[in-house]
Amino acid sequence: MKTYLDCIPCFLKQALEAGKMAGADEKLQKEIIDNVCALIPQFPLNSTPPEMALKIHRLIKRLTSNNDPYLKIKRESQKKALAMYPYLKEKVKKGKDSLSIALKIATIGNIIDFAINDAETVGNGLESIDQQEFGIFAYEKFKAALHTAKxxxxxxxxAGETVFDRVLIEEIFPGRKIYYGVRGAPIINDALEEDAKEAGIGNYAEIISNGSDAPGTLLNFCSGEFRNVFFDADMIISKGQGNFESLSNKGYPVFFLFKVKCLPVAKQIHGKIGHLVLMAERN
Amino acid sequence: MKTYLDCIPCFLKQALEAGKMAGADEKLQKEIIDNVCALIPQFPLNSTPPEMALKIHRLIKRLTSNNDPYLKIKRESQKKALAMYPYLKEKVKKGKDSLSIALKIATIGNIIDFAINDAETVGNGLESIDQQEFGIFAYEKFKAALHTAKxxxxxxxxAGETVFDRVLIEEIFPGRKIYYGVRGAPIINDALEEDAKEAGIGNYAEIISNGSDAPGTLLNFCSGEFRNVFFDADMIISKGQGNFESLSNKGYPVFFLFKVKCLPVAKQIHGKIGHLVLMAERN
Structure with a gap:
């Protein structure tokens, strides 16, 4: 997905948030903003938003000498999500169609995104699983692809969302080899290997780092090992807007699973902010 | 009020919106963003937000050769608000305390602010008068000041909000000289003389231009005639965040009446976004 002009004010907002998270005082926060303002005119708008966000977050890490500003948030998210695990499993068990419910749970877990949402929004969202429905739900295509995928x-x-992913992975792993891709270095609150392990995903899937510190999946920044897994997969399940922004419209065998959090993505998929989405890249 | 760092992403968002309103194509919108990004490092944070917004909007007017990007929106707001006038008057008539209801109506009218809110938010807000209550309501002080003010x-x-202001002015004008201050030149969707006249305010108050194109009341940019009225007034009723940001903490005999629309203002008054506010500047 290209970068919309509407993404630019949001980059500044995210930069300021990340600066605060990194412990920057007001003077340093202003320095961060001024530096991001100097970067913006150089951004080519045909780049994807994660490419731009990558540059901004590297800048913030350098200016604040803090390589992992969201560490505390990530720990808290993981803890809260792990506490919800028995409740989520019960939801799946009680439902008529366990795969469909597990898909919904994994997607609702995507509300845990401190690049865009605050803690209150996350809490309210997680508590309303029954009230939320998919706006776009390519379920038949998903089941067909799953049927043949090895x-x-x-x-x-x-981070935190990993626990919700585990619920879905538990539904689909029997008879299949699953890889669970994580970022290769801290970026915002994105999940790393340690988060996936802590969520218990290692029992059902092979956890693999993508080797990159981008808030998405920018293949040219990923490791060769990760790319081999990517291109060798029969089916890719992609969580979140960052991965969608990186990988959409490229013809890969991807199913995108996310909650729509901003207007540019809503425009891109002809959906609405707040929608839960299961989209097939290929028709 | 000083400018918070959180105001800066919002300036960019407003600049983009104003550019679109002015009919700028995507290339020119990007040029606007790049130019605003060049301005930001020069902004002194001890300036008020309207001082910064003034510079940004002058830039947009120059780059787009459009001196009044919000003209159409203003016309529509006025039309819609005028259609609501009989309903608003009926609300006041039916209420137990007509002054209190007129204050609430005038404050709710402040939701008409296309610098921050979209049309849907405005529509929903105006339809829920009965559900909204003041978060801060210095009513006794207001009545005491009104009692002696000449x-x-x-x-x-x-614009549009003018009709809601008229409802309050009709309650307070008997036995007093009222001046209704408007901006001296187009700025966002702020009311000009023609809007106040169209709202029928001229029947109860003397409409006076402040001589400035700032989205607030920056006294150093106002005309001498306006400043004389300002300093000669026994009581000032100030509508909206822009006027609050310009005039707060300066010791003038002002009552601020607005709806809290952003976090910096919420922080400043120890309130919450969405609150209706009637605040006395002087204790």
Missing amino acids: KILYLGDN | KILYLGDN
């Missing part, structure tokens, strides 16, 4: 790459998104 | 300056904010 190797699946599941692209994780945020 | 000359009142009422600072208008947005």
